[in-house]
Amino acid sequence: MNAHLEHLSPQPLWRHFRTLCETPRPSGHEAALAERLERWAEARGLAHDRDAFGNLRIRKPASPGREAAPGVILQGHLDMVTEANAEHPHDFTRDPIETYVADGWLHARHTTLGADNGLGVAAALALLEDEQLVHGPLEALFTLEEESGMGGALNLAEGWLEGSVLLNLDSEERGEVFIGCAGGADVVVEAQLPTAPPGRDETALRLALTGLKGGHSGIDIHRGRGNANRLLVRVLRALEALDARLAAYQGGSLRNAIPREAFATLVLPGEAVAAAERRVAELEAALRAELAGVDEGLSLSLTALREPPAEALMPHASRLLVAALHAAPCGVERMSVTVPGVVETSNNLGVVSLESGRFHLCALVRSLHDSATADLAERFRALFELIGARTRVENAYPGWTPQPGSELLARFCRLHRDRLGSEPSVEVIHAGLECGVLAGKYPHLEMISFGPLIRGAHSPDERVELDSVGEFWMLLRALVEELAR
Numbered sequence: 501m502n503a504h505l506e507h508l509s510p511q512p513l514w515r516h517f518r519t520l521c522e523t524p525r526p527s528g529h530e531a532a533l534a535e536r537l538e539r540w541a542e543a544r545g546l547a548h549d550r551d552a553f554g555n556l557r558i559r560k561p562a563s564p565g566r567e568a569a570p571g572v573i574l575q576g577h578l579d580m581v582t583e584a585n586a587e588h589p590h591d592f593t594r595d596p597i598e599t600y601v602a603d604g605w606l607h608a609r610h611t612t613l614g615a616d617n618g619l620g621v622a623a624a625l626a627l628l629e630d631e632q633l634v635h636g637p638l639e640a641l642f643t644l645e646e647e648s649g650m651g652g653a654l655n656l657a658e659g660w661l662e663g664s665v666l667l668n669l670d671s672e673e674r675g676e677v678f679i680g681c682a683g684g685a686d687v688v689v690e691a692q693l694p695t696a697p698p699g700r701d702e703t704a705l706r707l708a709l710t711g712l713k714g715g716h717s718g719i720d721i722h723r724g725r726g727n728a729n730r731l732l733v734r735v736l737r738a739l740e741a742l743d744a745r746l747a748a749y750q751g752g753s754l755r756n757a758i759p760r761e762a763f764a765t766l767v768l769p770g771e772a773v774a775a776a777e778r779r780v781a782e783l784e785a786a787l788r789a790e791l792a793g794v795d796e797g798l799s800l801s802l803t804a805l806r807e808p809p810a811e812a813l814m815p816h817a818s819r820l821l822v823a824a825l826h827a828a829p830c831g832v833e834r835m836s837v838t839v840p841g842v843v844e845t846s847n848n849l850g851v852v853s854l855e856s857g858r859f860h861l862c863a864l865v866r867s868l869h870d871s872a873t874a875d876l877a878e879r880f881r882a883l884f885e886l887i888g889a890r891t892r893v894e895n896a897y898p899g900w901t902p903q904p905g906s907e908l909l910a911r912f913c914r915l916h917r918d919r920l921g922s923e924p925s926v927e928v929i930h931a932g933l934e935c936g937v938l939a940g941k942y943p944h945l946e947m948i949s950f951g952p953l954i955r956g957a958h959s960p961d962e963r964v965e966l967d968s969v970g971e972f973w974m975l976l977r978a979l980v981e982e983l984a985r
Contacts, residue, residue: 502599508606508966510973512629516622520614521597527579527648529593530554534578537625537642544629551657553644560628560638562984569636569984571663573945574627576620576670577646577934581958583757584611586710588960605955605963613962615954617646619969620669623976633977636984639663646670646934647756649686649895653937661942665908665983667976668935668949672719672957673927674968675920677912678949680839680902680928682718682866683936684895685873686755687847687880689861691889693821693854695811702767704747704808705776707735711797714760714959717848717864718931721758722832726787726795728752728762729849733825735783735800736764740819742772742779747812748854755850755862756932757958762852765805767812777802811856820887821859825852827883828863829876836868836928843930845872859889866930868899900936900947902928908946908983915978920971924950950975 505518523533534556541548547559556578562569582592588610598609607613624640627633639661643652671678698704709732713725729751736746744766751762768776784800791798813821829847836844845867853860863880867873873896881891903909904926916924935947953968955961 501596504601505599509970510626512626513619513622513969513973516625517618520618520622521599524593524595525579525614526582526592527645530578530644534642540625546628551660553652553655555644555652555656556642557660558628558640562637563634566634566636566984570665571637571639572635572980572983573639573641573661573663573666574624575641575643575666575668575934575938576617576624577643577652578621579645579647580614580616580618581612581647581754581757583714583753583959585960586761601966604966606966607963608960611960612958613964615962615964616672616957617670619952619964623669623973626973627977627980630977633980634984635980637663638980643934650897650932650934650937651895653934654895654897656938656941658941664944664946666935666938666945666947667979668933668947669951669976670933671929671949671951672954673951674953674965674971675922676925676927676950677909678927678929678933679904679909680868681900681933681936682868682930683870683873683897683899684864684866684932685877685897686894687863687865687877687891688894689859689880689884689889689891691859691884691887693817693857693859694814695857696814697811698767698808701770702808703770703773704765704767704805705773706803706805707732707764707766707780708801709735709798710761711799712760713795713797713961714758715956716931716958717756717758717850718846718866719929719957721846721848721930722843724794725758726791726798727830727849728759729825729852730830731787732762732764733822735780736766736822737826738779738783739766739768739776740822742768742776743815744768744776745812745815745818746822746854747809750853752849752851754958755848755864757850758848759850760959765809767808773804813857824884824887829879833876834872839868839928842868842928844868845876846930847876866932868928868930870898897932898936898940900933900939903946906946908948911982912948912950912979915982916975919974919978
C-alpha cells in the first residue's frame with residue numbers, strides 16, 4: 501500500500517511518510533511507531549533514548565569541523581488526529597492510511613491523512629540520514645499525545661535536550677513562519693441527570709445532523725463553518741415547544757476537531773410528530789441558508805425508531821441541559837488587537853454525549869492570553885454548575901510568546917528571501933503548538949515553526965500540496981546548513 505509515495509520528490513521524506521501512513525499512530529498508541537524508529541536509528545548507528553513519558557530523541561553528531569555550531573533540535577509529534585467519514589469504517593489502531601494524489605495534492609481515502617504532523621516527522625528523519633548535509637549537532641525530538649492534550653510536551657523531561665535552537669515542524673502554511681501561538685485547556689463537564697421511561701403516548705425519533713466540513717478547532721475556528729453540536733442543540737431547543745425530551749446524544753469525536761456530525765434520540769407525544777417533521781425541514785432550510793458559501797453540505801433528518809429507548813431525561817432536566825448547551829460559548833470569542841487578523845480567544849464544543857442520563861462534554865478553550873483561557877474555562881464552570889454538573893479543567897498548556905527580534909527568525913527570513921525571492925509572512929497562530937510548553941521547560945531556546953501547506957487538518961478532507969513539501973524540505977535543509985556556519 502502507498503507504494504506511489506516512493507516516487508514523489510523529495511524521495512527520502514516521502515519514503516519516511518509512507519512508513520508513518522502504514523504504522524497506526526493515534527494518540528496514546530504511538531508505541532509501535534516509536535519502536536520502529538528506534539530500530540531504524542540503531543541500524544544507522546544513531547544514538548536514541550526516551551524520557552520517562554516515552555518521548556523519543558534521536559541524535560546525530562555534528563559534521564567534522566562543525567562541532568562548535570549551535571545544536572539544532574528538529575521537533576514534531578508522532579500521533580495523528582483520527583477522523584473518518586461515518587460511512588467508512590476504519591480502525592485507526594490497526595488499519596493503515598490509504599493515500600492518493602489528485603491535482604497536485606496528496607489525500608487520504610475517507611480519513612485524516614496524518615500530514616499533521618507526519619510530514620514534520622518524516623522531514624526530521626530524512627535529515628538525520630542525509631549524508632551530504634553539513635550540520636552542527638542534531639537532535640530529533642518526537643513527542644507523544646500532542647493531539648489529545650500535549651501530553652508529551654507537558655511531561656517532557658527537563659534538562660534532557662542539549663540544543664540551543666528548536667525548529668518546530670508542525671505548521672501548515674506555505675510562505676509563513678510562526679513565532680507565537682495560543683495556549684489552551686480542556687474543559688470537561690459531567691453530570692448524572694434524572695431519567696424516566698417514555699410514556700405510552702410518546703414516540704421515539706432519531707435526529708441527525710451531518711454533512712459539515714469540520715476542521716481544525718484552532719486554525720479553522722474563524723472560518724464560520726458549522727459546529728454540529730451547536731447547530732443540533734438549536735434544533736433540540738426549537739423542538740421543546742412540542743414537549744420533546746432528550747434521551748441520548750452523540751456529537752463530535754475529538755475536542756480539537758470542529759464536529760461534523762451529531763445525533764440525538766428524543767421522545768415526544770405521538771400527535772406532535774408531524775409538526776416536528778415540519779419544524780425540522782424548516783430549520784434545515786434556515787441553517788443551510790445561514791451557512792451558504794461556507795459549509796454547503798448540511799443535512800438534517802428526523803426518522804422514527806422501531807424500538808423506544810429505555811429511558812429519557814425528565815422534562816425539567818432535558819430543558820436545563822439543552823438550555824446550558826445552547827448558552828455555552830462556541831467559536832470565536834474575541835479577535836486580537838495586538839496581532840490584527842488573528843483570533844485571540846475561542847472555544848470549540850468538541851465532544852458531547854448523553855447515555856442513560858450520563859452527560860459528558862469536552863470543550864477546548866484557546867487564547868493568546870493564559871488569563872483569558874482560564875476565564876473562559878471558569879465561565880463554563882459557572883454555567884454548568886447551574887444544572888448541577890461537575891466541571892474540571894485538564895491538560896492546560898501555555899501560549900508561546902513571540903520574539904520578533906530573534907536572530908533565528910532573521911536568518912530564516914534572509915534564507916527565504918534568497919532562495920524563494922520573497923519575504924515570509926511572520927505570524928502568530930491560533931492553535932496549540934508545543935513551542936509554548938517547550939519554552940517553559942527550556943527558556944533559553946530560540947524557536948520558529950514552519951511547514952508545508954496543509955488544508956483540512958483534523959478532518960477527512962486533510963490534504964497537503966506536493967509542491968509545498970519540496971519547498972519546505974529545501975528551506976529546512978538549507979536552514980540547518982546555514983546554522984552550522
